Amino acid sequence: MRYSSLIVLLLAAFMGANSASAEIRVVPKSDTALKQSFAPVVKKAIPAVVNVYVSRRVSQRVSPFMNDPFFQRFFRDFGMPRERVQNSLGSGVIVGDEGIVVTNNHVIQGSGEAEITVALADGREFPAEIILKDDRTDLAVLKLQSDGETFPSVAFADSDSLQVGDIVLAIGDPFGVGQTVTSGIVSALARTKVGISDYQFFIQTDAAINPGNSGGALIDMDGYLVGINTAIFSKSGGSHGIGFAIPSNMVHLVVKAALEGGTVRRPWLGASLQSVTSQLADTLGLESPRGALVNEINPEGPGAAAGLQIGDVIVSVDGRQVKDPEALQYRLVTKGIGSTAKIGIMREGRPRNVTLELVPAAEIPPRNAQVLEGRTPLTGAKVANLSPAVAEELDIQNEGPGVVVMDIARGTVAARVGVRPGDIVKVVNGTEITSVEQLVTLLSNNTGGWQLQIARGGRMLSLQIGG
Structure with a gap:
């Protein structure tokens, strides 16, 4: 009985020390409380x-x-x-x-x-x-680079425990004037329409962030890292009380990948998504315009294996709300590879749950990357067979089949005619392109004019060269 009580006390102490969401948040109610300083947190x-x-x-x-x-x-x-x-x-x-x-x-x-x-x-x-x-x-x-020296470091907090209104401190070197601390509150969470990076899921704060603060720390009142300050929303270049930070859970994932000697591995959903507008919400019988609508699904992907269907609206991951495709992408990435996630969906107006295996994107077919040569409008382009893995690498929606441009050598014919990395070569002289091998053969057999159709960012471009 004595050991059981001890275990309970230890668990309670652990949860109290590590779960910011369990802490009691209070507004200062006295002059003494208002005179309290952030100095101990900053010193840490x-x-x-x-x-x-x-x-x-x-x-x-x-x-x-x-x-x-x-x-x-x-x-x-x-x-x-x-x-x-x-x-x-x-x-x-x-x-x-x-x-x-x-x-x-x-x-x-x-x-x-x-x-x-x-x-x-x-x-x-x-x-x-x-x-x-x-x-x-x-x-x-x-x-x-040092000879085994030990450096001061800051520990990660769980950024999912933050709440709007929490006090945070931004530390960095704005304008190169020297190390500076500014205070503010969490103004918003899960900001996704910011246009800063591919994984748009930011902590918004009114703590002053200025040029030079990029890469600095956003810390909580326990002195733990809750985010990396990244950008400001400003027309003048100065702080206007709207700054954005990458959540510490994403930062921790990237640091872990670095220490393991690899790259950031991202789970594969195997589905194309779109945001839910007010009109779509009415059509789908949803109470509010939120979630990620599945509008296309790869039959060989983990989404299909989990039971996702076209028309499903993904509204949560492990119980955490998903308001748009960007938020879903963030939730899956920070879960990591090798586990599962409980995906909450709305199907025909009714809630359901499916279990998604978190696996990396498959490279099927093999990429067979080649640099194109000869007298062709694509000479100098490095192309590969399009697969889910290559689509993930290039951050394009189309998972294949087809042939995609991976890179362009500067000053080559392909660069001069305007071909770009990420372009998908769809048609050459009336023939639909399905593999690198087919494209190489077709290019080598032609000596006349060229008619190309290239998919770029959801648009189809036509090029006619010579002939």
Whole structure:
């Protein structure tokens, strides 16, 4: 009996320490309470917030005539190329005491040949290497180069425990003036129509966030990391009280992928989705316009295996509300690969649940990637067989079959005629294209004019070259 009581007490202590949602939130009711300071929270977190400096050499043409508007019109490409050093500044957060730093991908964008230096709050500086960049989440993970040194770090909070109205602090280096702390509240959760990254599911806060804050920490009142400050909503470039942060649950997933030496693996639904408008909600018998409507489904995908059907509206994942396709995508990604998710749906006006296996997208058929050569309008394009895995990699809706452009070499024929990565080659000279092998054979046998049909972003483009 004594051991049972002890176990109960330990469980209660653990839940109280780790579940922010179980804490009692109160409004200050006295002068003493209003005079309380955030200093203890800041003191706990601020040593782990760093500055990230990126220095890269860029080539620039210099001409004695380039200051004259007349000569600029005619001699734009003339002049001797000279190298200059281009510097950029952002913020970052140490999330592992061995020197693991997370920041925004756009802070280090284009840093392939650059030097990255991280400056700690105590003034020390360390070179850093990139161990993972993920453009779709706008996150990057760095590793400080040191001789086994232990660094101050901040622990992750469960961002799903946040509530609108919670107090948060933003820490970073705005405008390069030095480490700065601003306070505010969580203004909104699950913001999805922001247009910052592919996984649009942001914490909105009125804590002042300005240029240079990108990659900095958004912390809660326990000093834990709830988000990475990413963007501001502003026409002037300054803070207007609307800032956005990537939730810590997404950040934790990316850091885990980096430490495991891989990439961010995303679960495959195998279905095309659209937002539910007010008109659709009326037609489908829904109380409000929310959820993700299934309008196409891959018969070989996990969605079909779970029992999803065209016309279903996905409204929740593991009991958490889904208001649109972006929110669903976020929920599935942060669940990770290898588990299952309970998907709440509305079908013919009635609620149902299905169980979705969280597996990576399949590469069927094999991509068979090739760079096209010869005298063709697609010369210089790297193409591959379109599969769910390739569609996920390129972030396109079409899962195949077909042939997709993976990359374009600069200055090639394909680049000059306007072909882009992500384009799907649908028809060449009246023949529908279904595989790379077929496309290569067709291109090699033709010596006359070309008529191409290319799918791009839901539109069909027609090109006629020669002939």
